[in-house]
Amino acid sequence: MIHGWIAGLLLLLQQSEAPETATKDGTSPIQANVQREAYRLDYVDLPLIDNERLNRLMVEMEKKAYRKPVNAIISDAGVIVKEIPGARLNRKAFVEQFYNHFYSDGPLEFDVPQSSIYPKVDSELLASIRVHPIGYYVTYFNSNNKHRFTNIKLATQAINNYVVLPNETFSFNRVVGVRTRGRGYMPAKVIVRGEFSEGIGGGICQTSSTLFNAADRAGLTIVERYSHSRSVPYVPSGRDATVNWGGPDFSFKNNYNQPVLIRAQALPGRVYVSIYSSEQINHKPRHVPGASKALPEEITVGADPNKSAP
Structure with missing residues (x-):
């Protein structure tokens, strides 16, 4: 005492x-x-x-x-x-x-x-890294499925304006967070073990796949990426990045000496992701095939399993 x-x-x-x-x-x-x-x-x-x-x-x-x-x-x-x-x-x-x-x-x-x-990000830093695009990607979808469009928009908004510092690793699951009804996510089609089913947050894999291709095109180091158990129509074969809370994640590392900025937007029928940095960055872009502009047809649970997933 x-x-x-x-x-x-x-x-x-x-x-x-x-x-x-x-x-x-x-x-x-x-x-x-x-x-x-x-x-x-x-x-x-x-x-x-x-x-x-x-x-x-x-x-x-x-x-x-x-x-x-x-x-x-x-x-x-x-x-x-x-x-x-x-x-x-x-x-x-x-x-x-x-x-x-x-x-x-x-x-x-x-x-x-x-x-x-x-x-982490102040106005001065943001102004210095918004000027030089180093990678971008666009994917297309059928926006008639309102629930799926809602999920895509929420996930895209979550990654928009995110800054990845040098040697920092971006995790899609960590940044987007858990997908629940309470956070606005809706039930939509997902692929589980090769089969169609309904799941909260269905469709956000289009956001993660668009981000993957933009990050890959920017020459960033891909740390973790998994493909779906069946093909998806919004990216070329083998160019998708499936994600699931508590399961597969998509992550990349900023291997450059400058921060990079993610700019993302979902509009009816399209998802845009661009990667920016400062003019001082010496990036090494990669060739990435573009996505098809053909809008996929809506597929219902129990549809022909030989068709591709949305």
């Missing part, structure tokens, strides 16, 4: 820079307002601090203080939308302020000190 008293005296003697006071909602700081008696241990002449309760308080403050940073993006109009820094609890400064207030006569109330979390 004596350690808490000694630590308190040491913290009072230390001089440190004033921590920044960030805000949760941009209008007012987060307040720490606690009852001194709840943290007091009266085992010796000088009161000690109950460090277990203090740790629990910090966990609570961490939840309140955390604000996820937001990357800069390029809007649909082609304008760069500025990044928004995030915030987290500055634990060291919080403990110092807590001890200072605890061993003073005033109320145990102070603004919670926070540290900034800087986004």
Whole structure:
């Protein structure tokens, strides 16, 4: 118990820079307002601090203080939308302020000190890597299947504006996330062990396949890719990339010394994926065959198994 008293005296003697006071909602700081008696241990002449309760308080403050940073993006109009820094609890400064207030006569109330979390992608970086296209690919689909179109759009939006730093590996499953009804994904045709069936998120393999061909054309290192158990009509034979949450993934590594930017868009009947970087990149493109522009017919579950899958 004596350690808490000694630590308190040491913290009072230390001089440190004033921590920044960030805000949760941009209008007012987060307040720490606690009852001194709840943290007091009266085992010796000088009161000690109950460090277990203090740790629990910090966990609570961490939840309140955390604000996820937001990357800069390029809007649909082609304008760069500025990044928004995030915030987290500055634990060291919080403990110092807590001890200072605890061993003073005033109320145990102070603004919670926070540290900034800087986004991975800021406006300056985005402006430098949006200028030079190094790979692209377009695939086509029948947009009459509204559920499938919805799934393709959601997956395409998830990868749009994603920046892959040098030596970083992009994982389609990690970036797109789990495909559930709660996230807007709809049931549509999928291929399971060579057979057609209905599954939530059916159709997003067209997005992953389009991305694969764009990344391959850009000369990026393909780390993980699997083909469907039967042919698909939206890419040439052997040029698809099947994905499934908890199963096959598509991933590639940025082997260049410059970041690369993924720009993706799904419009009725078409999926576009382009890869951009800075003009300083010395990329080595590969030849990739283009996709057929013929729109596939809709195929229902139980259809002729000799036909290709959507």
